[in-house]
Amino acid sequence: MAEKYGIPDYKKMYPDASEEVIAELRRTERKIRYQEHDLKVNGYEIKQEERKVIKIPGREDSLERLVGMNKQFVNGQPSVEEEVFHKIMCEQLHRAFRMLEKEEQDLIYRLYFKKQSEREAAYQLGISQNAINKRRHKILGKLRKNINYFL
Template sequence: MAKPYRIPDFGKMYPEASEEVIAVLRTTERKMQYQEYDLKTEHTVVDQESQSVCVIPSREDSYERLLEQNMQFPEDADSVEDIAIRSLQVEQLHRAIALLSDDDRTLIQQLFFECRTERDLATEYSLSQKGINKRKQRILEQLRELMKNF
């Protein structure tokens, strides 16, 4: 696309192309111009009678252009409060895990901290996967109850 708002003569560019193809090329070119120019540029309208100038802002702007204008964007980072709350929750969770029996603590550690699967642990302990899952659910419920007490 050489110049904005100027549709090239596709008939001359592609003399062997059918009229359908030329029509599709024109439509596609106009859509590209709309995306590139119409949405992203502001337009100035001059009213000759009232001698006034009206600026119509762009409907879309690029990230780079907004940065050039020193536009500030909010960060997606967690707030200080969220970080503090999460830190307290992690501390409470570790205290609750410390209150579990050795076998339960080992199972939770292997499942959640060492990323072992229930199936893998079931094979190791000669139990069914469903048995490991029920035990895990019982331990998690026990941890929920312990966390309520802190």
């Protein structure tokens, strides 16, 4: 039989569970029910001096009501698959980056993370901009090769 307020009888459901586990299940169930109630039910605020009652709407809303109010939803969010693919590719890129020599890592860091131009990097390193460009292309080729190695 279910307990008071619709909380399941965890003793019957899990006869081998310890008292601590049962107590935690009850506490968690009560917390969930409280949060569900808090989200669904409207609240009221009474302002004595103004003699007003202000309705505070619940925070849960239905899709039908939001569509009826012409609320717009973001369509451009990436799918779960796209996010997972992006995360995997970033991990592969970081592994490939760690395989580069220190000087190569420094140049990529300057150009892509600090957003320095080739000319700025060349000036700071004391070499020509053309040399920076050639090194960048060589390093990017190495990165591609290393990433394909991991895939």
